[in-house]
Amino acid sequence: MTHHQLTDEARPPLTPVRQLTLRFSGTRRGARLARRLAVQQFTEWTGLPYDSDPARAAALVTAELASNAVRHGSLPGRDFRLALLLLPDRFRAEVTDTRPERLPPPVTPQPADETSGRGLLIVQSYADRWGHTVRDAYTKTVWAEVRLRTTGS
Numbered sequence: 001m002t003h004h005q006l007t008d009e010a011r012p013p014l015t016p017v018r019q020l021t022l023r024f025s026g027t028r029r030g031a032r033l034a035r036r037l038a039v040q041q042f043t044e045w046t047g048l049p050y051d052s053d054p055a056r057a058a059a060l061v062t063a064e065l066a067s068n069a070v071r072h073g074s075l076p077g078r079d080f081r082l083a084l085l086l087l088p089d090r091f092r093a094e095v096t097d098t099r100p101e102r103l104p105p106p107v108t109p110q111p112a113d114e115t116s117g118r119g120l121l122i123v124q125s126y127a128d129r130w131g132h133t134v135r136d137a138y139t140k141t142v143w144a145e146v147r148l149r150t151t152g153s
Helices: 028-046 053-072 119-126
Strands: 004-007 018-024 080-086 090-097 129-133 140-147
Touching: 018 028, 028 053, 028 080, 028 090, 053 080, 053 090, 053 119, 053 140, 119 140
Parallel strands: 004 129
Antiparallel strands: 018 080, 080 090, 090 140, 129 140
């Protein structure tokens, strides 16, 4: 599987089949709720079971994006926004936070004894494509896409 990190300008236009956008508190609890909602919407929209590979991938990438927004992209008292999009062949999670100056760093392998900094490695491993966009001086959006079907199914 090839993984691509892209800026939003490099992606084709999106035509969602379904879309849901909610705000969550910039807390660990908010990140957990975002993950749960993403899995629930994914399985409801696609009909795929919770334990399918695409559902697990959607859960993991959403959890990491939300966790990173809380840990690195949050200002005190500011929420983050989660947008879920069902596209014809994939599921897309977008997390928008209030720190546009803090762009995701390039993803590089971590030493085996490193206990942090693995979040974007997880996103890169489980997402088919991911990237970020900054549309204004106040926010940035980090997004990841998961194919609905695994290869060979």
